[in-house]
Amino acid sequence: MPLPTMDAADTIICGPVGRVMRRGLRAAVCLFMLSVIGSLAEAQAPNLESYALRELDLIAIQVYDEPDLSKEQRIDGSGAVRMGLIGTVELAGLTLEEAEDKLEQLYVAERYLRDPQISIEVRQYAPLYVHVFGQVGRAGRVQLEGEDLRMPLLDVISAVGGFSGLAKSDAVRITRTDENGTETVVTVNAEALINGKAPNIPPEFLTLQPGDVVFVPERLF
Numbered sequence: 001m002p003l004p005t006m007d008a009a010d011t012i013i014c015g016p017v018g019r020v021m022r023r024g025l026r027a028a029v030c031l032f033m034l035s036v037i038g039s040l041a042e043a044q045a046p047n048l049e050s051y052a053l054r055e056l057d058l059i060a061i062q063v064y065d066e067p068d069l070s071k072e073q074r075i076d077g078s079g080a081v082r083m084g085l086i087g088t089v090e091l092a093g094l095t096l097e098e099a100e101d102k103l104e105q106l107y108v109a110e111r112y113l114r115d116p117q118i119s120i121e122v123r124q125y126a127p128l129y130v131h132v133f134g135q136v137g138r139a140g141r142v143q144l145e146g147e148d149l150r151m152p153l154l155d156v157i158s159a160v161g162g163f164s165g166l167a168k169s170d171a172v173r174i175t176r177t178d179e180n181g182t183e184t185v186v187t188v189n190a191e192a193l194i195n196g197k198a199p200n201i202p203p204e205f206l207t208l209q210p211g212d213v214v215f216v217p218e219r220l221f
């Protein structure tokens with residue numbers, strides 16, 4: 001599904017916020033949350049055991065007792081980093097522990113270090129987005145943050161200024177494309193969500209994930 005071109009000004013950053021608001025309050029609450037998102041991110045530590053590194057993650061690699069080999073760098077578009085002595089190493093898709101083990105084994109195998117101790121910390125997660133179009137306050141993309149990278153539909157709508165006065169909020173369309181390029185489209189009754197009712201859709205669509213496209217149609221009078 002082709003997407004309109006958007007620049008950085010179209011990006012709206014709003015981390016996971018767990019409350020369902022009435023329509024008129026959503027935009028104000030999201031703006032308030034922007035001022036405190038840093039502290040919320042610190043309070044919600046990611047699950048480091050399961051997190052898989054991604055392209056464009058900014059990571060700090062510490063090699064104990066080897067300051068010349070320790071560095072902070074961003075994983076490149078091919079999923080790799082460049083390390084002293086051993087060169088380019090692909091880390092994307094590995095957990096932190098797996099990445100640490102891989103680097104340690106490479107330094108030993110190449111006989112540069114006898115018993116290396118390496119630790120990796122994610123300093124900044126790669127930006128990933130949900131795109132929102134149609135009858136909302138400001139169409140654009142919403143950046144998902146943190147390790148979970150999922151956000152409830154109503155929080156995403158809040159991040160773009162809420163529904164417009166012409167929105168048909170009981171027929172919001174979500175398009176999701178899987179790794180094989182197959183698109184799945186579901187229609188969500190967001191009004192039911194606002195009123196605390198469960199819509200009749202697959203549960204995995206109750207929260208949005210990177211790459212999802214949300215379209216809010218216009219209400220016909």
